Amino acid sequence: MxxxxxxxxxxxxxxxxxxxxxxxxxxxxxxxxxxxxxxxxxxxxxxxxxxxxxxxxxxxxxxxxxxxxxxxxxxxxxxxxxxxxxxxxxxxxxxxxxxxxxxxxxxxxxxxxxxxxxxxxDEHPVKSYGQLEIDHQAHRVKLHDEDIVLRPRDLSLFLFLAEHPNQTFSREQLIEHVWGWEYEGSDRAVDLSIKRIRKALQDWSESEGEIRTLRGLGYQFSVYTT
Missing domain, CATH: 3.40.50.2300 (Response regulator)
Structure with missing residues:
Protein backbone atom coordinates (compact mmCIF):
# COMPACT_ATOMS: atom_id res chain seq x y z
CA MET A 1 0.00 0.00 0.00
CA ASP A 122 4.38 13.99 -15.18
CA GLU A 123 7.80 12.40 -14.93
CA HIS A 124 9.26 15.37 -16.82
CA PRO A 125 7.76 18.45 -15.17
CA VAL A 126 9.45 20.88 -17.57
CA LYS A 127 7.45 21.14 -20.79
CA SER A 128 8.53 23.10 -23.85
CA TYR A 129 6.26 24.46 -26.54
CA GLY A 130 8.56 26.15 -29.00
CA GLN A 131 10.15 29.06 -27.12
CA LEU A 132 7.76 28.70 -24.18
CA GLU A 133 9.06 26.62 -21.25
CA ILE A 134 6.85 25.62 -18.30
CA ASP A 135 8.26 24.09 -15.12
CA HIS A 136 5.26 22.77 -13.22
CA GLN A 137 7.22 21.68 -10.16
CA ALA A 138 8.98 25.02 -9.74
CA HIS A 139 5.89 27.03 -10.78
CA ARG A 140 8.02 28.87 -13.32
CA VAL A 141 7.34 30.05 -16.87
CA LYS A 142 10.00 31.20 -19.33
CA LEU A 143 9.69 32.67 -22.81
CA HIS A 144 12.77 33.09 -25.01
CA ASP A 145 14.82 32.09 -21.93
CA GLU A 146 13.40 35.00 -19.91
CA ASP A 147 11.21 34.52 -16.82
CA ILE A 148 7.57 35.50 -17.27
CA VAL A 149 6.25 37.30 -14.18
CA LEU A 150 2.57 36.66 -13.45
CA ARG A 151 0.32 37.49 -10.52
CA PRO A 152 -0.08 34.46 -8.22
CA ARG A 153 -3.63 33.71 -9.31
CA ASP A 154 -2.81 34.25 -12.99
CA LEU A 155 0.10 31.85 -12.63
CA SER A 156 -2.11 29.23 -10.98
CA LEU A 157 -4.66 29.59 -13.78
CA PHE A 158 -2.04 29.36 -16.51
CA LEU A 159 -0.36 26.32 -14.95
CA PHE A 160 -3.72 24.57 -14.64
CA LEU A 161 -4.50 25.16 -18.32
CA ALA A 162 -0.96 24.13 -19.29
CA GLU A 163 -1.36 20.86 -17.37
CA HIS A 164 -4.22 20.03 -19.74
CA PRO A 165 -3.08 21.15 -23.22
CA ASN A 166 -5.75 21.28 -25.92
CA GLN A 167 -8.55 20.73 -23.40
CA THR A 168 -11.35 23.26 -23.00
CA PHE A 169 -12.54 24.50 -19.60
CA SER A 170 -15.53 26.71 -18.87
CA ARG A 171 -15.27 29.74 -16.58
CA GLU A 172 -17.12 27.78 -13.91
CA GLN A 173 -14.63 24.90 -14.09
CA LEU A 174 -11.67 27.27 -13.89
CA ILE A 175 -13.18 29.08 -10.92
CA GLU A 176 -13.63 25.74 -9.15
CA HIS A 177 -10.12 24.47 -9.88
CA VAL A 178 -8.17 27.72 -9.36
CA TRP A 179 -10.22 30.07 -7.17
CA GLY A 180 -11.93 27.30 -5.19
CA TRP A 181 -15.57 26.53 -4.53
CA GLU A 182 -15.70 29.13 -1.72
CA TYR A 183 -15.12 31.98 -4.21
CA GLU A 184 -18.12 34.28 -4.37
CA GLY A 185 -16.97 36.86 -6.92
CA SER A 186 -17.85 37.20 -10.59
CA ASP A 187 -16.68 34.61 -13.11
CA ARG A 188 -15.49 37.58 -15.18
CA ALA A 189 -12.39 37.39 -13.01
CA VAL A 190 -11.36 34.54 -15.30
CA ASP A 191 -11.59 36.80 -18.36
CA LEU A 192 -9.41 39.46 -16.74
CA SER A 193 -6.86 36.87 -15.68
CA ILE A 194 -6.73 35.40 -19.20
CA LYS A 195 -6.25 38.90 -20.61
CA ARG A 196 -3.22 39.48 -18.37
CA ILE A 197 -1.77 36.06 -19.25
CA ARG A 198 -2.10 36.78 -22.96
CA LYS A 199 -0.36 40.11 -22.53
CA ALA A 200 2.52 38.41 -20.71
CA LEU A 201 2.79 35.86 -23.55
CA GLN A 202 2.37 38.33 -26.40
CA ASP A 203 5.82 37.45 -27.78
CA TRP A 204 5.00 33.74 -27.98
CA SER A 205 4.75 32.74 -31.62
CA GLU A 206 1.21 32.01 -32.79
CA SER A 207 2.63 29.11 -34.80
CA GLU A 208 3.62 27.42 -31.53
CA GLY A 209 0.47 27.93 -29.49
CA GLU A 210 -2.00 30.29 -27.86
CA ILE A 211 -4.65 30.71 -25.17
CA ARG A 212 -7.80 30.19 -27.23
CA THR A 213 -11.32 31.38 -26.51
CA LEU A 214 -13.96 28.93 -27.67
CA ARG A 215 -17.15 30.92 -27.79
CA GLY A 216 -19.81 29.48 -25.52
CA LEU A 217 -17.42 26.81 -24.21
CA GLY A 218 -14.50 28.43 -22.42
CA TYR A 219 -10.73 28.64 -22.68
CA GLN A 220 -8.04 26.30 -23.92
CA PHE A 221 -4.24 26.15 -23.83
CA SER A 222 -3.74 25.21 -27.49
CA VAL A 223 -0.31 24.02 -28.56
CA TYR A 224 0.85 23.26 -32.07
CA THR A 225 4.48 22.34 -31.41
CA THR A 226 6.42 20.55 -28.67
Whole structure:
Protein backbone atom coordinates (compact mmCIF):
# COMPACT_ATOMS: atom_id res chain seq x y z
CA MET A 1 0.00 0.00 0.00
CA UNK A 2 1.18 3.52 -0.78
CA UNK A 3 2.09 5.51 2.38
CA UNK A 4 0.46 8.90 2.91
CA UNK A 5 1.65 11.18 5.70
CA UNK A 6 -1.20 12.90 7.58
CA UNK A 7 0.09 16.03 9.36
CA UNK A 8 -2.82 17.19 11.52
CA UNK A 9 -2.82 18.13 15.20
CA UNK A 10 -6.58 17.64 15.65
CA UNK A 11 -6.90 13.97 16.62
CA UNK A 12 -10.53 13.70 15.50
CA UNK A 13 -9.79 15.06 12.02
CA UNK A 14 -6.67 12.93 11.75
CA UNK A 15 -8.64 9.81 12.61
CA UNK A 16 -11.30 10.61 10.00
CA UNK A 17 -8.62 11.07 7.33
CA UNK A 18 -6.95 7.83 8.40
CA UNK A 19 -10.21 5.90 8.11
CA UNK A 20 -11.02 7.23 4.62
CA UNK A 21 -7.50 6.62 3.33
CA UNK A 22 -7.40 3.08 4.72
CA UNK A 23 -10.72 2.36 3.04
CA UNK A 24 -9.18 3.61 -0.23
CA UNK A 25 -6.30 1.12 0.21
CA UNK A 26 -3.63 3.65 1.20
CA UNK A 27 -1.32 3.33 4.19
CA UNK A 28 -2.00 6.42 6.37
CA UNK A 29 0.73 7.50 8.79
CA UNK A 30 -0.26 10.09 11.41
CA UNK A 31 1.93 12.82 12.88
CA UNK A 32 0.75 15.73 15.00
CA UNK A 33 3.24 18.60 14.71
CA UNK A 34 5.45 20.21 12.10
CA UNK A 35 8.79 19.00 13.37
CA UNK A 36 7.57 15.42 13.68
CA UNK A 37 6.33 15.68 10.08
CA UNK A 38 9.80 16.56 8.80
CA UNK A 39 11.44 13.84 10.88
CA UNK A 40 9.02 11.09 9.81
CA UNK A 41 8.96 12.20 6.18
CA UNK A 42 12.58 11.12 5.69
CA UNK A 43 12.00 7.64 7.10
CA UNK A 44 8.50 7.01 5.75
CA UNK A 45 9.09 8.31 2.19
CA UNK A 46 5.37 8.92 1.54
CA UNK A 47 3.87 9.23 -1.91
CA UNK A 48 1.86 12.26 -0.72
CA UNK A 49 1.51 14.54 2.31
CA UNK A 50 -1.75 15.92 3.71
CA UNK A 51 -0.52 19.02 5.53
CA UNK A 52 -2.44 21.21 7.97
CA UNK A 53 -1.39 24.87 8.23
CA UNK A 54 -1.95 25.57 11.93
CA UNK A 55 0.46 23.15 13.61
CA UNK A 56 2.50 23.11 16.85
CA UNK A 57 6.30 23.62 16.73
CA UNK A 58 6.43 24.43 13.00
CA UNK A 59 3.45 25.62 11.01
CA UNK A 60 2.47 24.20 7.64
CA UNK A 61 4.11 26.97 5.62
CA UNK A 62 7.51 26.24 7.20
CA UNK A 63 7.05 22.50 6.76
CA UNK A 64 6.10 22.99 3.09
CA UNK A 65 9.14 25.20 2.49
CA UNK A 66 11.51 22.65 4.02
CA UNK A 67 9.90 19.77 2.16
CA UNK A 68 10.32 21.59 -1.13
CA UNK A 69 14.03 21.99 -0.42
CA UNK A 70 14.50 18.22 -0.30
CA UNK A 71 11.63 16.67 -2.27
CA UNK A 72 9.02 17.08 -5.00
CA UNK A 73 6.60 14.79 -3.13
CA UNK A 74 3.00 15.98 -3.73
CA UNK A 75 1.52 18.05 -0.88
CA UNK A 76 -2.15 18.87 -0.29
CA UNK A 77 -2.77 21.65 2.23
CA UNK A 78 -5.59 21.17 4.75
CA UNK A 79 -6.70 24.21 6.71
CA UNK A 80 -9.62 26.03 8.23
CA UNK A 81 -8.36 29.23 6.63
CA UNK A 82 -10.69 30.17 3.81
CA UNK A 83 -8.97 33.31 2.56
CA UNK A 84 -8.04 33.25 -1.13
CA UNK A 85 -4.60 34.70 -0.38
CA UNK A 86 -3.84 31.82 2.00
CA UNK A 87 -4.85 29.32 -0.65
CA UNK A 88 -2.70 31.03 -3.27
CA UNK A 89 0.25 31.26 -0.88
CA UNK A 90 0.13 27.50 -0.49
CA UNK A 91 -0.18 26.82 -4.22
CA UNK A 92 2.57 29.23 -5.14
CA UNK A 93 4.86 27.92 -2.40
CA UNK A 94 4.79 24.50 -3.99
CA UNK A 95 1.59 22.86 -2.74
CA UNK A 96 -0.17 20.68 -5.30
CA UNK A 97 -3.71 21.25 -4.04
CA UNK A 98 -5.60 22.97 -1.24
CA UNK A 99 -8.69 21.80 0.67
CA UNK A 100 -10.53 23.97 3.18
CA UNK A 101 -12.15 22.60 6.33
CA UNK A 102 -14.75 21.35 6.87
CA UNK A 103 -14.28 18.87 4.05
CA UNK A 104 -15.87 15.67 2.83
CA UNK A 105 -13.72 12.57 3.29
CA UNK A 106 -14.60 11.18 -0.13
CA UNK A 107 -13.55 14.49 -1.70
CA UNK A 108 -10.17 14.30 0.05
CA UNK A 109 -9.61 10.80 -1.31
CA UNK A 110 -10.62 11.94 -4.80
CA UNK A 111 -8.19 14.87 -4.62
CA UNK A 112 -5.42 12.59 -3.36
CA UNK A 113 -5.93 10.21 -6.29
CA UNK A 114 -6.06 13.09 -8.78
CA UNK A 115 -2.83 14.63 -7.49
CA UNK A 116 -1.09 11.25 -7.54
CA UNK A 117 -2.22 10.65 -11.12
CA UNK A 118 -0.78 14.00 -12.18
CA UNK A 119 2.43 13.35 -10.29
CA UNK A 120 2.95 9.87 -11.70
CA UNK A 121 2.10 10.96 -15.23
CA ASP A 122 4.38 13.99 -15.18
CA GLU A 123 7.80 12.40 -14.93
CA HIS A 124 9.26 15.37 -16.82
CA PRO A 125 7.76 18.45 -15.17
CA VAL A 126 9.45 20.88 -17.57
CA LYS A 127 7.45 21.14 -20.79
CA SER A 128 8.53 23.10 -23.85
CA TYR A 129 6.26 24.46 -26.54
CA GLY A 130 8.56 26.15 -29.00
CA GLN A 131 10.15 29.06 -27.12
CA LEU A 132 7.76 28.70 -24.18
CA GLU A 133 9.06 26.62 -21.25
CA ILE A 134 6.85 25.62 -18.30
CA ASP A 135 8.26 24.09 -15.12
CA HIS A 136 5.26 22.77 -13.22
CA GLN A 137 7.22 21.68 -10.16
CA ALA A 138 8.98 25.02 -9.74
CA HIS A 139 5.89 27.03 -10.78
CA ARG A 140 8.02 28.87 -13.32
CA VAL A 141 7.34 30.05 -16.87
CA LYS A 142 10.00 31.20 -19.33
CA LEU A 143 9.69 32.67 -22.81
CA HIS A 144 12.77 33.09 -25.01
CA ASP A 145 14.82 32.09 -21.93
CA GLU A 146 13.40 35.00 -19.91
CA ASP A 147 11.21 34.52 -16.82
CA ILE A 148 7.57 35.50 -17.27
CA VAL A 149 6.25 37.30 -14.18
CA LEU A 150 2.57 36.66 -13.45
CA ARG A 151 0.32 37.49 -10.52
CA PRO A 152 -0.08 34.46 -8.22
CA ARG A 153 -3.63 33.71 -9.31
CA ASP A 154 -2.81 34.25 -12.99
CA LEU A 155 0.10 31.85 -12.63
CA SER A 156 -2.11 29.23 -10.98
CA LEU A 157 -4.66 29.59 -13.78
CA PHE A 158 -2.04 29.36 -16.51
CA LEU A 159 -0.36 26.32 -14.95
CA PHE A 160 -3.72 24.57 -14.64
CA LEU A 161 -4.50 25.16 -18.32
CA ALA A 162 -0.96 24.13 -19.29
CA GLU A 163 -1.36 20.86 -17.37
CA HIS A 164 -4.22 20.03 -19.74
CA PRO A 165 -3.08 21.15 -23.22
CA ASN A 166 -5.75 21.28 -25.92
CA GLN A 167 -8.55 20.73 -23.40
CA THR A 168 -11.35 23.26 -23.00
CA PHE A 169 -12.54 24.50 -19.60
CA SER A 170 -15.53 26.71 -18.87
CA ARG A 171 -15.27 29.74 -16.58
CA GLU A 172 -17.12 27.78 -13.91
CA GLN A 173 -14.63 24.90 -14.09
CA LEU A 174 -11.67 27.27 -13.89
CA ILE A 175 -13.18 29.08 -10.92
CA GLU A 176 -13.63 25.74 -9.15
CA HIS A 177 -10.12 24.47 -9.88
CA VAL A 178 -8.17 27.72 -9.36
CA TRP A 179 -10.22 30.07 -7.17
CA GLY A 180 -11.93 27.30 -5.19
CA TRP A 181 -15.57 26.53 -4.53
CA GLU A 182 -15.70 29.13 -1.72
CA TYR A 183 -15.12 31.98 -4.21
CA GLU A 184 -18.12 34.28 -4.37
CA GLY A 185 -16.97 36.86 -6.92
CA SER A 186 -17.85 37.20 -10.59
CA ASP A 187 -16.68 34.61 -13.11
CA ARG A 188 -15.49 37.58 -15.18
CA ALA A 189 -12.39 37.39 -13.01
CA VAL A 190 -11.36 34.54 -15.30
CA ASP A 191 -11.59 36.80 -18.36
CA LEU A 192 -9.41 39.46 -16.74
CA SER A 193 -6.86 36.87 -15.68
CA ILE A 194 -6.73 35.40 -19.20
CA LYS A 195 -6.25 38.90 -20.61
CA ARG A 196 -3.22 39.48 -18.37
CA ILE A 197 -1.77 36.06 -19.25
CA ARG A 198 -2.10 36.78 -22.96
CA LYS A 199 -0.36 40.11 -22.53
CA ALA A 200 2.52 38.41 -20.71
CA LEU A 201 2.79 35.86 -23.55
CA GLN A 202 2.37 38.33 -26.40
CA ASP A 203 5.82 37.45 -27.78
CA TRP A 204 5.00 33.74 -27.98
CA SER A 205 4.75 32.74 -31.62
CA GLU A 206 1.21 32.01 -32.79
CA SER A 207 2.63 29.11 -34.80
CA GLU A 208 3.62 27.42 -31.53
CA GLY A 209 0.47 27.93 -29.49
CA GLU A 210 -2.00 30.29 -27.86
CA ILE A 211 -4.65 30.71 -25.17
CA ARG A 212 -7.80 30.19 -27.23
CA THR A 213 -11.32 31.38 -26.51
CA LEU A 214 -13.96 28.93 -27.67
CA ARG A 215 -17.15 30.92 -27.79
CA GLY A 216 -19.81 29.48 -25.52
CA LEU A 217 -17.42 26.81 -24.21
CA GLY A 218 -14.50 28.43 -22.42
CA TYR A 219 -10.73 28.64 -22.68
CA GLN A 220 -8.04 26.30 -23.92
CA PHE A 221 -4.24 26.15 -23.83
CA SER A 222 -3.74 25.21 -27.49
CA VAL A 223 -0.31 24.02 -28.56
CA TYR A 224 0.85 23.26 -32.07
CA THR A 225 4.48 22.34 -31.41
CA THR A 226 6.42 20.55 -28.67
Missing amino acids: KPILIVEDDMAISQVLKAYLKKAKFKPIQVFDGQEALDRFKEVKPVLVLLDVMLPKKDGWHVLKELREISTCPVIMLTALGDVNDRLEGLNSGADDYISKPFDGDEVVARVKAVLRRSEK
